Amino acid sequence: MSGPTHPPLRLAPAVVTWVVAWVAGMILAGPLVAVAVDADFDSLATQDLAAVAASGWAVSIVVLVFASRRWGTGDFWADYAVRFRPSDVLGIPAGALAQFVAVPLLYWPLQQLWPDTFASDEIERRAQEMVDRADGWLVVLLALVVVVGAPVVEELMYRGLLQRSLMSRLGPALGLFAGSVWFALVHPQPVEYPGLLLAGLVFGGFVVATDRIGGAILAHAAFNAAGLAMALS
Amino acid sequence: MTLTYQYSLAQVWLDELAAERDPHAYDLCSRHGNRLTPPQGWQVRDRRRSPAIDLIAV
Numbered sequence: 001m002s003g004p005t006h007p008p009l010r011l012a013p014a015v016v017t018w019v020v021a022w023v024a025g026m027i028l029a030g031p032l033v034a035v036a037v038d039a040d041f042d043s044l045a046t047q048d049l050a051a052v053a054a055s056g057w058a059v060s061i062v063v064l065v066f067a068s069r070r071w072g073t074g075d076f077w078a079d080y081a082v083r084f085r086p087s088d089v090l091g092i093p094a095g096a097l098a099q100f101v102a103v104p105l106l107y108w109p110l111q112q113l114w115p116d117t118f119a120s121d122e123i124e125r126r127a128q129e130m131v132d133r134a135d136g137w138l139v140v141l142l143a144l145v146v147v148v149g150a151p152v153v154e155e156l157m158y159r160g161l162l163q164r165s166l167m168s169r170l171g172p173a174l175g176l177f178a179g180s181v182w183f184a185l186v187h188p189q190p191v192e193y194p195g196l197l198l199a200g201l202v203f204g205g206f207v208v209a210t211d212r213i214g215g216a217i218l219a220h221a222a223f224n225a226a227g228l229a230m231a232l233s
Numbered sequence: 234m235t236l237t238y239q240y241s242l243a244q245v246w247l248d249e250l251a252a253e254r255d256p257h258a259y260d261l262c263s264r265h266g267n268r269l270t271p272p273q274g275w276q277v278r279d280r281r282r283s284p285a286i287d288l289i290a291v
Contacts (some may be wrong), residue, residue: 099288119278120279121279123288124288195288196290227288
């Protein structure tokens with residue numbers, strides 16, 4: 001995973017790839033798996049959350065592989081800039097700092113202006129609910145979902161595919177911003193949008209700087225690990 | 234911290250300690266406020282300014 005990076009997919013095929021992965025993975029596969037395991041989709045137990053997430057990710061990977069073969073070079077790792085270098089380890093402190101420092105600083109003025117809308121417990125609700133439903137070995141399963149699975153698949157989709165395609169069309173700055181907005185808006189809670197936009201900018205910044213997603217994956221993993229640790233404490 | 238509530242909304246609010254006394258608000262120490270359990274069906278909204286906010290990007 002250290003070969004050359006190929007140019008990203010063109011924007012139109014990249015958007016089609018995302019739409020197909022989103023519809024097939026998140027709208028069809030996820031709810032179908034939830035029905036199959038007899039889970040309440042609005043209040044998933046940890047093992048059900050893992051099953052639903054894994055089904056969506058599996059579909060996303062299949063769609064990404066297909067897109068690479070159809071519109072890219074067929075080299076999955078190169079088409080989505082999946083490479084790691086030692087310097088990518090900088091993603092770990094960057095992700096942790098984003099969680100511990102940048103997110104609270106971002107929300108502070110919002111909480112002064114709109115204390116009810118941006119109450120800390122509203123922002124933290126989804127993280128807290130995930131943690132509240134996990135105990136024992138399920139904490140390990142939850143950690144695998146949020147610290148390993150989500151960072152890898154989401155960085156492939158949002159940075160390796162979408163952001164790089166957006167950057168090739170709009171330029172680095174606008175492409176980074178557009179990709180980060182996209183990343184924030186796909187999450188379910190609007191109160192999380194500012195924090196996730198900031199997180200997307202941090203993760204995507206590594207792609208702008210290095211033209212690979214290794215640092216972004218590590219930053220995303222560290223961001224989620226720090227959030228999980230705080231929610232568990 | 235200061236606790237207020239509204240029966241009609243089945244809602245409890247926890248805020249930073251109020252600067253002025255109010256007969257409809259109840260000042261609590263952190264230890265007791267953090268262990269507060271609302272009546273069944275009620276919700277607690279903690280509006281105290283937390284220095285940290287846990288956010289998970291999933």
